[in-house]
Amino acid sequence: MTFEINRRSFLRLGMATGAASLAPRWVFSQAAQPAAPTDRLAQMRAAGATTPIKTTKLYDNIWLLQGAGGNMAVQSGKDGIILIDSSFATAVPHIREAIAAVSTDAPHALVNTHWHVDHVDGNEGMHAAGYHVIAHEKTKTRMAEPAEMKLFHMSIPAYPAGALPSTTFATTMSHKHNGDTVELVHYDPAHTDTDIYVHFQNADVLHCGDIFFNKTYPFIDEGTGGSIGGTISAAQKSLALAGEKTKIIPGHGPLGDKAELKSYIDMLSAVRDKVAALKQSGASEQEVVAKKPTADLDPNWLHGGSPDMFVGIVYRTV
Numbered sequence: 316m317t318f319e320i321n322r323r324s325f326l327r328l329g330m331a332t333g334a335a336s337l338a339p340r341w342v343f344s345q346a347a348q349p350a351a352p353t354d355r356l357a358q359m360r361a362a363g364a365t366t367p368i369k370t371t372k373l374y375d376n377i378w379l380l381q382g383a384g385g386n387m388a389v390q391s392g393k394d395g396i397i398l399i400d401s402s403f404a405t406a407v408p409h410i411r412e413a414i415a416a417v418s419t420d421a422p423h424a425l426v427n428t429h430w431h432v433d434h435v436d437g438n439e440g441m442h443a444a445g446y447h448v449i450a451h452e453k454t455k456t457r458m459a460e461p462a463e464m465k466l467f468h469m470s471i472p473a474y475p476a477g478a479l480p481s482t483t484f485a486t487t488m489s490h491k492h493n494g495d496t497v498e499l500v501h502y503d504p505a506h507t508d509t510d511i512y513v514h515f516q517n518a519d520v521l522h523c524g525d526i527f528f529n530k531t532y533p534f535i536d537e538g539t540g541g542s543i544g545g546t547i548s549a550a551q552k553s554l555a556l557a558g559e560k561t562k563i564i565p566g567h568g569p570l571g572d573k574a575e576l577k578s579y580i581d582m583l584s585a586v587r588d589k590v591a592a593l594k595q596s597g598a599s600e601q602e603v604v605a606k607k608p609t610a611d612l613d614p615n616w617l618h619g620g621s622p623d624m625f626v627g628i629v630y631r632t633v
């Protein structure tokens with residue numbers, strides 16, 4: 316997701332206009348023009364209500380689901396269905412339909428890759444449908460508190476108990492399920508301080524959450540522990556798990572593979588190095604942004620936010 320809390324905001328940095336106008340491409344690519352800022356959460360949920368879910372089979376019993384929020388995945392079998400991430404609350408009927416179209420197995424668990432609203436907003440609905448929610452312990456902490464989304468001039472109330480993870484972990488959690496070993500591992504702070512990956516080891520499917528935006532400049536949530544260096548480290552940790560045939564699910568963007576994750580890391584590293592050098596030479600954030608350090612990369616990367624916004628994030632977190 317594309318916001319931060321605690322009143323440390325893009326607004327303060329004079330970047331709100333660009334952020335707001337471009338955020339839909341990160342968050343709900345089907346959305347039209349941005350609504351009034353105060354309607355942002357409603358707009359996101361409206362997109363969740365109207366965006367169809369595209370289902371792609373990745374393995375005998377694993378599917379990728381792509382709709383309005385972050386990318387989701389489903390694993391089915393006699394031990395029950397595991398769902399990764401829950402998009403927006405309004406997308407829950409579509410998610411349930413998409414799951415029913417591929418499996419008649421019983422609900423088991425919903426795993427959240429991190430705390431952002433485009434990955435957890437459907438938790439309460441999926442919990443009501445029989446899924447128990449698993450996440451990193453800080454995902455629970457953050458969801459239990461109101462979030463101030465300055466980027467969108469929006470506040471999210473604390474989530475109710477039914478939406479909160481009932482099983483949490485600090486570092487790793489492993490689960491034998493439907494004939495596979497499902498590993499949940501916390502990254503050090505990267506996109507946020509709550510990020511985990513989910514690795515179906517036998518199927519060789521890896522869901523990286525928002526530490527990987529495939530083919531797009533990322534949003535990094537500096538308000539909740541995110542940084543460019545942490546994101547690069549997390550992406551490298553993921554790359555080390557990947558073989559040539561590993562199916563790598565990004566938080567946003569198309570299904571990826573090892574080569575695409577590698578090229579994402581190369582892009583992040585190139586921007587980090589350029590911006591860090593300029594910062595060390597004494598240049599201000601505005602001066603660095605004005606130098607357009609991503610100009611040679613811009614034609615090859617979609618701009619979830621503007622290149623300027625990405626450079627600002629890198630400058631502030633490098």
Ligand SMILES: [Zn+2]
Binds near residue numbers: 506566
């Ligand atoms: Zn996110």
Ligand SMILES: [Zn+2]
Binds near residue numbers: 316431566
């Ligand atoms: Zn996201």
